[in-house]
Amino acid sequence: MTSARPLRADAARNRRLLLAAAADEFAERGLAASVADIARRAGLGKGTLFRHFATKDDLLAAIVLDRIGELNAVGEQLLDAAEPGAALLEFLTIAADHQQQRDLSFLQEAGELNAEVTRAREQMFRTVHKLVDRAREHGDVRADVTGADVILLMCAPNHVTSYVPDAPPDLWRRYLAIIFDGLRPEGAHPLPHPSPAVP
Amino acid sequence: MTSARPLRADAARNRRLLLAAAADEFAERGLAASVADIARRAGLGKGTLFRHFATKDDLLAAIVLDRIGELNAVGEQLLDAAEPGAALLEFLTIAADHQQQRDLSFLQEAGELNAEVTRAREQMFRTVHKLVDRAREHGDVRADVTGADVILLMCAPNHVTSYVPDAPPDLWRRYLAIIFDGLRPEGAHPLPHPSPAVP
Amino acid sequence: MTSARPLRADAARNRRLLLAAAADEFAERGLAASVADIARRAGLGKGTLFRHFATKDDLLAAIVLDRIGELNAVGEQLLDAAEPGAALLEFLTIAADHQQQRDLSFLQEAGELNAEVTRAREQMFRTVHKLVDRAREHGDVRADVTGADVILLMCAPNHVTSYVPDAPPDLWRRYLAIIFDGLRPEGAHPLPHPSPAVP
Amino acid sequence: MTSARPLRADAARNRRLLLAAAADEFAERGLAASVADIARRAGLGKGTLFRHFATKDDLLAAIVLDRIGELNAVGEQLLDAAEPGAALLEFLTIAADHQQQRDLSFLQEAGELNAEVTRAREQMFRTVHKLVDRAREHGDVRADVTGADVILLMCAPNHVTSYVPDAPPDLWRRYLAIIFDGLRPEGAHPLPHPSPAVP
DNA sequence: GATGAATGAGTTTTCATTCAT
DNA sequence: CATGAATGAAAACTCATTCAT
Secondary structure (H helix, E strand, C coil), X not given: CCCCCCCXXXXXXXXXHHHHXXXXXXXXXXXXXXXXXXXXXXXXXXXHHHHXXXXXXXXXXXXXXXXXXXXXXXXXXXXXCCCHHHHHHHHXXXXXXXXXXXXXXXXXXXXXXXXXXXHHHHHHHHHHHHHHHHHHHCCCCCCCCCHXXXXXXXXXXXXXXXXCCCXXXXXXXXXXXXXXXXXXXXXXXXXXXXXXXXX | CCCCCCCCHHHHHHHXXXXXXXXXXXXXXXXXXXXXXXXXXXCCCHHHHHHHCCCHHHHHHHHHHHHHHHHHHHHHHHCCCCCHHHHHHHHHHHHHHHHHHCCCHHHHHCCCCCHHHHHHHHHHHHHHHHHHHHHHHCXXXXXXXXXXXXXXXXXXXXXXXXXXXXXXXXXXXXXXXXXXXHHCCCCCCCCCCCCCCCC | XXXXXXXXXXXXXXXXXXXXXXXXXXXXXXXXXXXXXXXXXXXXXXXXXXXXXXXXXXXXXXXXXXXXHHHHHHHHHHCCCCCHHHHHHHHHHHHHHHHHHCCCHHHHHCCCCCHHXXXXXXXXXXXXXXXXXXXXXXXXXXXXXXXXXXXXXXXXXXXXXXXXXXXXXXXXHHHHHHHHHHHCCCCCCCCCCXXXXXX | CCCCCCCCHHHHHHHHHHHHHHHHHHHHHHHHCCHHHHHHHHCCCHHHXXXXXXXXXXXXXXXXXXXXXXXXXXXXXXXXXXXXXXXXXXXHHHHHHHHHHCCCHHHHHCCCCCHHHHHHHHHHHHHHHHHHHHHHHCCCCCCCCCHHHHHHHCCHHHHXXXXXXXXXXXXXXXXXXXXXXXXXXXXXXXXXXXXXXXX
């Protein structure tokens, strides 16, 4: 689905170089990063970049797809964990940590990319729903919280710390903790609006 | 400070049109929105925009300054409120509501704009610090939460709902409630990272 | 010809203010000077400027016309002078001095302006031709030199010094002297090209 | 210094096309010529011009550098000529002829461009000083004339003919002859102002 | 296959000129 | 009449994408 035949060894290497360079460049300059800079950072020509990714958006989609895939894999593993609440917290922790390792706030800037990304995203969302359902059933999160809520709140810790210049690399943990406390059943106040359906 | 002499009636109207169009356009396309599109949306010529705001950044700064000013005014009034916890929640509610009326997530994209904006921002931040201090001393928010935390979390409800395609206009209230529950003393778990100093 | 009825007193004052401001501004910034700056320097509105001069070029033409008129007047007076050679040298000296008092190199930047300017210019040229003819007949300039030659060389002293940053105000006299020595009969070498017909 | 590695064959051709088109366009319209017109005249896209010359000023600097380099080379060769006066005249003749082939009066409009141009210009000026010194010592030019004078007068023949609408291509020779006669010792009148130090 | 030169639509900004106040 | 706000056609420059080498 992603590729018909496997790439030649050097082509695969170039693809990796490009993805890494693009992630770095996007992290530093947001989506405004130029393909020329990305190619230069990868040590390759612009033409090569376009051979691998027909479009700047395709390149972005490839990165997003990677991240989503990794995240979904983590989530699926955690579905079998013994303590559902701890599993959900760990999922969110790993998600935020992944984001933090390479500042991926730019991922949010990206709107609709393509069908493949949409499919992967929905798959990952389903996994989150399952994690949340288990945690709720186990009484680890409040009864009125849904998978959709967690999906929406998932990126908030990283987003929030992105406003701190030179933020310490683990600052997001503080805000994940606060938000997760807000998801717990203890001391929960009724929510003023129903959960959205969509994600 | 803002203007030497009052604008002519029609010029004032155009200034308002431009600010509104710019806020809308920035909301839809982020800071990448073009001044040409903003002018077209305002039903005015590009030159008129330039006459009012010498620079795209000046236009952005004017919007940001407006919002920050409104918000600070609200905050200062609430400093005298009887119940500090309720006052803080109301401040956050009004802040988010203001943001919601025109999606202002783009405000965050703006880095350093100019000295006036910086000053206004710091003023507003000081007000938030005071609101939080009062609420904390009154036992309405957890002891380990600071003004900086609230400043950072302040925009999260709107940001979070911006991922929902056709979000109902009050959806942010749900996430503000969850986050505010996370700030309450009841059921608080210790935070894994100290609060940042900066904002 | 220049105007049907005489200007009202204040209108005439504004016209003078504008011409003076324009001459100064053109002198400092060349033809790139903006009408807005000229109007501001005159202490008047842009609209007033355009009421007096329908076009930036018209404004320039008015200045040029002034200068040419003054110069022609000087030339005509000198036609009656006793020593034709000295008269020609004085004409060139006065011409260069006029140019120097307000740096008028910008006058050269101006191409064809309008019929009135062209007519005045031709009138002035005729005067120069007469001055040169008299000097030649009197043996004060070489036999192979024409009025056209002098017209062309007339601006060279000022032009040449314009390359010297912070040139002393009388430097042009040095180059006028050199060029005028080149026009004298003594030590003249035959000229390799016939004089042009046109100016 | 000029280039790290040699340009690809077609790129080198385009660079030449751009330089030629720019020189023509500048000659016709002065520095106000637009890069779009230059590119169009070269039969290339605007982007191509930008790729070769990052800035309009860079393009101008490249032209100026070319001309100055050629001129200096000519001058240095003539330093060894047997007759210093004839050598100086030939230098001025070649300089004017170069200028004439492409009207380069716009070169003078260019102020400070960059360090490289400044250096080349100073080098060329030193060469002129040497040519003039030799000619003066040999009695071929008047005793009170300096290298600076010749540098300033060097462009006058071309400048002067630029006022003649369809000037014959060799008309400048006439004015170079007149000016050079002014530089000769025979019939020289004392100069009314000392030579400038600068160029 | 890889490279980087070429392209031109699009961006911000400037400014002569028009016209409502 | 005077004013300065509005206008839009350029201008310089950027950059995703194509294509010759």
